[in-house]
Amino acid sequence: MAGGVRKVAKKVAQKRKKITRKEVSATRRKKRTLLAADLKRFREMLLHKRREILRNVNEFKNEALKKSRLDASGDLSSMPIHMADLGTDNYEQEFALGLMDSERRLLREIDDALVRIEKKTYGTCEGTGKPIPKARLKAQPWARYCVEYARMLEQGLVTEQEE
Numbered sequence: 001m002a003g004g005v006r007k008v009a010k011k012v013a014q015k016r017k018k019i020t021r022k023e024v025s026a027t028r029r030k031k032r033t034l035l036a037a038d039l040k041r042f043r044e045m046l047l048h049k050r051r052e053i054l055r056n057v058n059e060f061k062n063e064a065l066k067k068s069r070l071d072a073s074g075d076l077s078s079m080p081i082h083m084a085d086l087g088t089d090n091y092e093q094e095f096a097l098g099l100m101d102s103e104r105r106l107l108r109e110i111d112d113a114l115v116r117i118e119k120k121t122y123g124t125c126e127g128t129g130k131p132i133p134k135a136r137l138k139a140q141p142w143a144r145y146c147v148e149y150a151r152m153l154e155q156g157l158v159t160e161q162e163e
Helices: 002-031 036-065 067-072 083-119 134-139 147-154
Strands: none
Touching: 036 083, 036 147
16 A cells, blocks of 8 residues: 555656756746847837937937027128027027937937847846836837836836946
8 A cells, every 4th residue: 555655656756857947947947038030120119219319319419509599590781689589599409419429328228128139138137137028129129127127216116227
């Protein structure tokens, strides 16, 4: 009778080992969410967005910063410039500079994401080490953090790590 119990215990142990191996391989598959084709597609998305931003920054520079007031308004008279007009021009220039600054920050984030693709760390949350879902990467391909960690950053529960 003792031999029968041992055989049953041995079979149960073998089934547990099989389940454990399946679970391990399933976990490994979950961690490898981004395939080479995915990385190539995200790289193309990042490069496309990078080109778009560079074009926008150059347009801001040409439109707001290089034109004089007379060029911008088409005013050909030699009448003195009113102070309100100068204030408007200054506001427009400051606004354009602010837009350019935010676009340049986004460019840095895109460049960092391209580096992460090369280093094979793209798609992994820098805060938790967990995979970033594809849906998030499609919406924001330069994302460094998963949604949960990004929320914690916004709420001030954790601090951003500088490299």
